[in-house]
Amino acid sequence: MSSSIRHGYETCGVKGYYEQHGQVYRNPHYRSLCQSLKQLLINSPRGRTEILRGLLNTDRLEVLDLACGAGEGTQALLQTLKILQPLSTLQQFPKIILDISDPYTLEAFHSQQTKTPLPTTTTLRDKSEYTFQDMSRTEPLTDKRYDMTICSYALHLAESCLFGVLYHLAMHSRYLVVASPHKKPVIDVSMGWQLVEHVVIEKVHSWLYKSLLT
Numbered sequence: 001m002s003s004s005i006r007h008g009y010e011t012c013g014v015k016g017y018y019e020q021h022g023q024v025y026r027n028p029h030y031r032s033l034c035q036s037l038k039q040l041l042i043n044s045p046r047g048r049t050e051i052l053r054g055l056l057n058t059d060r061l062e063v064l065d066l067a068c069g070a071g072e073g074t075q076a077l078l079q080t081l082k083i084l085q086p087l088s089t090l091q092q093f094p095k096i097i098l099d100i101s102d103p104y105t106l107e108a109f110h111s112q113q114t115k116t117p118l119p120t121t122t123t124l125r126d127k128s129e130y131t132f133q134d135m136s137r138t139e140p141l142t143d144k145r146y147d148m149t150i151c152s153y154a155l156h157l158a159e160s161c162l163f164g165v166l167y168h169l170a171m172h173s174r175y176l177v178v179a180s181p182h183k184k185p186v187i188d189v190s191m192g193w194q195l196v197e198h199v200v201i202e203k204v205h206s207w208l209y210k211s212l213l214t
């Protein structure tokens with residue numbers, strides 16, 4: 001995390017910081033995030049095998065970018081899947097149904113998409129109601145089925161909601177990708193997730209988990 005964001009959290013609190021700065025949020029470590037996801041999902045044999053077998057074998061993917069910021073996780077994930085797609089049995093890149101959730105930054109996400117548009121085959125849906133607090137109760141996700149959820153640079157902010165968020169997510173999402181500038185959060189099988197692979201590139205940790213509950 002950048003020192004100015006950390007300073008912002010210390011002076012205004014997380015909520016106060018994003019209420020004031022959410023519309024202009026950008027992740028200064030985006031390049032390293034992309035490198036880390038490539039290492040996790042392309043270069044690591046376990047990650048690549050799991051994604052090719054378990055995910056890139058269908059022509060339609062439902063993805064949730066949880067606490068999406070300006071879409072850094074989405075962009076890094078889509079770039080990575082695009083590189084992998086020619087190795088799959090699919091002729092074309094799958095159609096993506098993308099749900100983006102964030103209580104403070106959806107404006108930043110949409111303004112960033114005007115500069116780096118998503119593939120034209122993507123259907124985008126705003127889910128600002130998926131806060132960590134709401135997701136730790138199960139209601140917002142009832143009837144939802146995601147192939148993958150990405151949560152980049154944000155899951156540590158769930159704090160006391162972490163167990164509930166992850167447990168409920170494990171009932172609604174087949175895979176989870178987490179990226180973080182430090183070793184937290186610690187996720188284990190009691191939360192419904194089995195670790196597939198963990199890598200650290202340019203100080204960015206990335207983990208791929210498979211749900212034990214879907």
Ligand SMILES: C[S@@+](CC[C@H](N)C(=O)[O-])C[C@H]1O[C@@H](n2cnc3c(N)ncnc32)[C@H](O)[C@@H]1O
Pocket residue numbers: 014015018022025026027066067068069070071072073102103104105130131132133151152153154157
């Ligand atoms: C460091 S940013 C990460 C954003 C983006 N995923 C990235 O990779 O840069 C943390 C994000 O968590 C979101 N956030 C803060 N509190 C939250 C909460 N209670 N529930 C859900 N998201 C929250 C913020 O709005 C912000 O977009």
